[in-house]
Amino acid sequence: MEVRALKLTNLGPFDKLMVKLAPTDEMKSNVTVFIGNNGAGKTSILKSLATSLSWFVARLRSEKGSGSPIPEEVILNGRISAFIELSIFDERGDETSPEDENCNSLYVWGLARTVKGKKAAITSNLHEASRLAEFYKNKFTAQNNASFPLIAFYPVERVVLDVPLKIRERHNFLQLDGYDNSLNQGIDFRRFFEWFRDREDSENESGLPQDVLEKLLETLSDNQEIWSRLHTLMASSRDRQLTAVRTAIANLMPGFSNLRVRRKPRLHMSIDKDGQTLNVLQLSQGEKSLMALVGDIARRLAMMNPLLENPLHGDGIVLIDEVDMHLHPTWQRNIIERLTTTFPNCQFILTTHSPLVISDCKDVLVYSLDDGELALVPSQYGQDANAVLLNVMNTHIRNATITEKLNDLLDLIQGNQLEKAKNILATLEAELPSNNLELAKAKMLLRKQEIKHAKNH
Ligand SMILES: Nc1ncnc2c1ncn2[C@@H]1O[C@H](COP(=O)(O)OP(=O)(O)OP(=O)(O)O)[C@@H](O)[C@H]1O
Numbered sequence: 001m002e003v004r005a006l007k008l009t010n011l012g013p014f015d016k017l018m019v020k021l022a023p024t025d026e027m028k029s030n031v032t033v034f035i036g037n038n039g040a041g042k043t044s045i046l047k048s049l050a051t052s053l054s055w056f057v058a059r060l061r062s063e064k065g066s067g068s069p070i071p072e073e074v075i076l077n078g079r080i081s082a083f084i085e086l087s088i089f090d091e092r093g094d095e096t097s098p099e100d101e102n103c104n105s106l107y108v109w110g111l112a113r114t115v116k117g118k119k120a121a122i123t124s125n126l127h128e129a130s131r132l133a134e135f136y137k138n139k140f141t142a143q144n145n146a147s148f149p150l151i152a153f154y155p156v157e158r159v160v161l162d163v164p165l166k167i168r169e170r171h172n173f174l175q176l177d178g179y180d181n182s183l184n185q186g187i188d189f190r191r192f193f194e195w196f197r198d199r200e201d202s203e204n205e206s207g208l209p210q211d212v213l214e215k216l217l218e219t220l221s222d223n224q225e226i227w228s229r230l231h232t233l234m235a236s237s238r239d240r241q242l243t244a245v246r247t248a249i250a251n252l253m254p255g256f257s258n259l260r261v262r263r264k265p266r267l268h269m270s271i272d273k274d275g276q277t278l279n280v281l282q283l284s285q286g287e288k289s290l291m292a293l294v295g296d297i298a299r300r301l302a303m304m305n306p307l308l309e310n311p312l313h314g315d316g317i318v319l320i321d322e323v324d325m326h327l328h329p330t331w332q333r334n335i336i337e338r339l340t341t342t343f344p345n346c347q348f349i350l351t352t353h354s355p356l357v358i359s360d361c362k363d364v365l366v367y368s369l370d371d372g373e374l375a376l377v378p379s380q381y382g383q384d385a386n387a388v389l390l391n392v393m394n395t396h397i398r399n400a401t402i403t404e405k406l407n408d409l410l411d412l413i414q415g416n417q418l419e420k421a422k423n424i425l426a427t428l429e430a431e432l433p434s435n436n437l438e439l440a441k442a443k444m445l446l447r448k449q450e451i452k453h454a455k456n457h
């Protein structure tokens with residue numbers, strides 16, 4: 001299931017916006033990225049998608065279910081109604097019957113909101129959201145535990161590691177609970193924790209506890225046969241859904257492994273980082289943010305795809321606002337690649353302010369937003385960060401005052417005003433690090449000019 005197109009009318013900064021999302025005819029990738037200045041409308045696009053998709057989720061839960069309304073404050077100032085039109089493509093595969101007049105795999109629905117007290121200029125039409133929900137319900141009725149598509153929105157306010165302090169009574173986690181809060185809050189760490197603990201308990205009940213197995217392995221290091229049998233036992237007693245979450249975290253966060261719930265000295269979740277065991281609350285903001293995001297996507301996929309051998313291969317739509325948030329440049333660089341290899345069947349719709357996010361991935365559809373207008377950005381694969389900043393993000397690659405002084409310096413050297421040039425050079429040398437490349441180039445040019453000048457006289 002994937003979003004093919006979104007149309008916005010009189011919403012946020014847009015009076016009219018039409019955007020096609022990857023995969024398109026030209027771009028077979030699963031990733032669309034929006035860039036643009038503060039206030040360009042990136043979050044407005046993601047929120048509109050989430051609002052519109054919430055109606056499909058609501059209709060999965062109940063026939064006449066209501067999703068989130070468009071908030072009145074996002075209706076473009078001075079206009080009467082805002083409208084979001086969503087086109088979803090969902091392949092029915094083998095279940096498609098040519099005689100069925102409803103077998104069209106494109107589902108288009110529209111959500112409207114009118115200013116209070118005004119007469120509606122346009123009204124919602126959510127019939128197709130119901131038709132899509134109906135399709136999944138039929139599938140679920142025909143086959144117990146059939147998969148549902150993940151739909152999740154991770155807003156910028158996503159990183160709150162809310163760890164419960166007490167073990168309450170057990171929850172019953174149903175498949176559809178994978179949608180709980182997935183479009184209004186994104187990461188539900190409390191629920192993640194409870195789910196993880198619940199599954200870990202059953203994992204431990206059905207086999208030898210992990211700690212015991214690990215201790216046994218340590219003491220049996222030279223008995224190969226017992227060693228390999230214990231390893232097999234360990235693998236088979238592992239819960240498939242928990243394995244999915246642990247694998248996703250290991251893939252996205254190299255050096256991190258073995259996420260688990262511990263009860264002593266008090267209830268907490270711990271993880272191993274380069275061989276050291278840490279409480280997850282001790283992790284850095286960036287580490288917490290990525291772990292919670294990846295863990296949440298993996299948990300929801302695992303809940304929704306109980307029949308899949310690898311639940312990370314489940315189908316879904318994931319919206320992440322400011323995907324580079326809190327990440328070190330090295331992680332920004334490969335975040336898209338890691339997400340798409342870990343969750344290969346999810347469509348990702350992302351926003352970013354980082355040139356590194358869009359210059360390290362070949363297959364990604366990038367749009368730039370400016371003043372309510374959308375422009376397709378040519379591939380930035382392999383470009384250096386400065387080129388992306390300069391050409392695509394319309395930003396100086398260095399401090400504007402220093403750039404001006406460097407330009408003046410070069411002009412003076414070219415104009416043979418060498419004494420003045422030396423003065424500016426001296427001030428710049430005092431301000432900039434000694435290995436500054438532009439300064440080194442200017443010094444060489446100055447030296448050449450001095451030699452030329454000496455020869456001429
Ligand atoms: N009802 C409205 N009428 C007119 N303009 C609006 C309305 N609501 C929001 N806006 C405009 O839309 C912008 C908000 O856009 P949005 O939050 O989507 O930006 P963004 O690209 O996500 O920015 P940032 O990078 O700072 O997160 C605001 O700057 C505001 O100018």
Ligand SMILES: [Mg+2]
Nearest residue numbers: 042043044321
């Ligand atoms: Mg934003």
